[in-house]
Amino acid sequence: MxxxxxxxxxxxxxxxxxxxxxxxxxxxxxxxxxxxxxxxxxxxxxxxxxxxxxxxxxxxxxxxxxxxxxxxxxxxxxxxxxxxxxxxxxxxxxxxxxxxxxxxxxxxxxxxxxxxxxxxxxxxxxxxxxxxxxxxxxxxxxxxxxxxxxxxxxxxxxxxxxxxxxxxxxxxxxxxxxxxxxxxxxxxxxxxxxxxxxxxxxxxxxxxxxxxxxxxxxxxxxxxxxxxxxxxxxxxxxxxxxxxxxxxxxxxxxxxxxxxxxxxxxxxxxxxxxxxxxxxxDRVGRKYHELMKVGCTGCGYCMPCPAGVSIPDCFDFYNKMSMFGNAEVVKLTYALRMSDELINSKPGYASLCTACGACLDKCPQHISIPDFLAEVVAVMEPGLKERVAMGKQLFKIEPK
Ligand code: SF4
Ligand code: SF4
Structure with missing residues (x-):
């Protein structure tokens, strides 16, 4: 050691x-x-x-x-x-x-x-x-x-x-x-x-x-x-x-x-x-990045979103699923981290996006953020409420 x-x-x-x-x-x-x-x-x-x-x-x-x-x-x-x-x-x-x-x-x-x-x-x-x-x-x-x-x-x-x-x-x-x-x-x-x-x-x-x-x-x-x-x-x-x-x-x-x-x-x-x-x-890292759905680097320049969307987190979960699979685990983690039940004081789901466009000029990667968020909603959010309930069971443990 x-x-x-x-x-x-x-x-x-x-x-x-x-x-x-x-x-x-x-x-x-x-x-x-x-x-x-x-x-x-x-x-x-x-x-x-x-x-x-x-x-x-x-x-x-x-x-x-x-x-x-x-x-x-x-x-x-x-x-x-x-x-x-x-x-x-x-x-x-x-x-x-x-x-x-x-x-x-x-x-x-x-x-x-x-x-x-x-x-x-x-x-x-x-x-x-x-x-x-x-x-x-x-x-x-x-x-x-x-x-x-x-x-x-x-x-x-x-x-x-x-x-x-x-x-x-x-x-x-x-x-x-x-x-x-x-x-x-x-x-x-x-x-x-x-x-x-x-x-x-x-x-x-x-x-x-x-x-x-x-x-x-x-x-x-x-x-x-x-x-x-x-x-x-x-x-x-x-x-x-x-x-x-x-x-x-x-x-x-x-x-x-x-x-x-x-x-x-x-x-x-x-x-x-x-x-x-x-x-x-580095080449392996680049190959993984090619398998990503969204070329988001997580820089956060698009934040804060006036509607409360946690934009880089939404794309990170979406990319995780496209690179590695494990769909159910990724969806559960998305439901938990984006909810206001456990960690955040406000929810940050992709479905909060109103397509106002305020983030578009801020993204150095020129990502069409509202369009990709719509994809995130379609893939990650069916069954969301049930997953949040499951997560609450798993994580909300009061001290005795
Ligand atoms: S387009 Fe959507 S993600 Fe971008 S700032 Fe407006 S509400 Fe937020
Ligand atoms: S500004 Fe663009 S690259 Fe940076 S976190 Fe937002 S969406 Fe991702």
Missing amino acids: QYRTVPKNGDELSILGFGCMRLPMKDGRIDEIRAISQIRHAIDHGVNYVDTAWPYRGGGSEPLLGRALQDGYRDKVKVATKLPSWMIKSREDMDRYLAAQLAKLGTDHIDYYLIHTLDGPLWDTMERLGVSDFLDRATADGRIVNAGFSFHGLGPDFKRIVDAYPWVFCQIQYNFLDQEYQAGAEGLKYAASRDLAVIVMEPLRGGNLGLATPPPAVGELWDGAHVRRTPVEWALRWVWNHPEVTLLLSGMNEESHVEENLAIADTAHAGDLTGEELALV
Whole structure:
């Protein structure tokens, strides 16, 4: 296992973190024996950062991790979990959720505590509710050790949030397809320049970049490489090639995933990939982009839309489906993220578009935004209400 240093506190963290979002399931519940065995096996082989969150696995991930860290394992790792920002309605809620999480995890402190899934508007809400005061106090009294945030918004908001609090770390989505999406490469460099440790999530874009059988046009490119690597290895090595990345989280739920990731993490260093290898990964990225329906880069210049449409998010979901399939999962995620039930304060569905045209001149890609949004409506929105209801069941878990 390789380790990298957190600039602000000197912690040496394993470059592979264990993500507890996709723990193995059996009969509709976490397969506890397998999950604990996988987590402990990873720790025994050098992983020292484990990441969970309030809603993962229907609320079962945090208590499962607490049990996995019994028998002496708690002292071997840094535990990361996240304040469910979309559930927070008051300053008191923040302390209430943190207390519940400490109890669920069976610990008296969280080593790395994140404000979960921020974007610009959600950060503004959290600030208004007093999140800075909450983090100051929880850090001072030792309930949390290091404060950070995870991000799913637009680039300019990322920089604003980085500069708004003395964070120790942040967590961003980053992989060779998302170099210009959300925080992107620019955000990665910006956070590192401010001495934040950067945790990378979605290095395989929900597993899609690591499919053993990628789209044929992509498979041909990988097959032409001078060195044989699985798509997983290419994608992970590409992330670790960045010196600004502290560690990446892999949501492992098969023993073979754990073994493969551990083996790659033994030998991956920043700056390892040759120019030829980086060019190949770029070609693969471009091929994936050719498979996209809409040439949206997620820059956000078209925002805000007066009707409230979350334009880049709508196109991102539509593209995900055209590149990788998984239609039902993508539609459920679209229904949830675009609704005002969970994360956003207002809905952002494509169907809110009134075709006013105000966004058209702002798009550097000259995308016919209302026309493509109409396609998104036709493909993603039939059955929307039912999916939102299903999502509420899955994610809205009140603290006991
Ligand atoms: S055309 Fe549609 S997406 Fe564009 S600004 Fe008007 S309502 Fe918003
Ligand atoms: S639609 Fe155009 S302006 Fe809007 S995020 Fe996409 S590329 Fe940027």
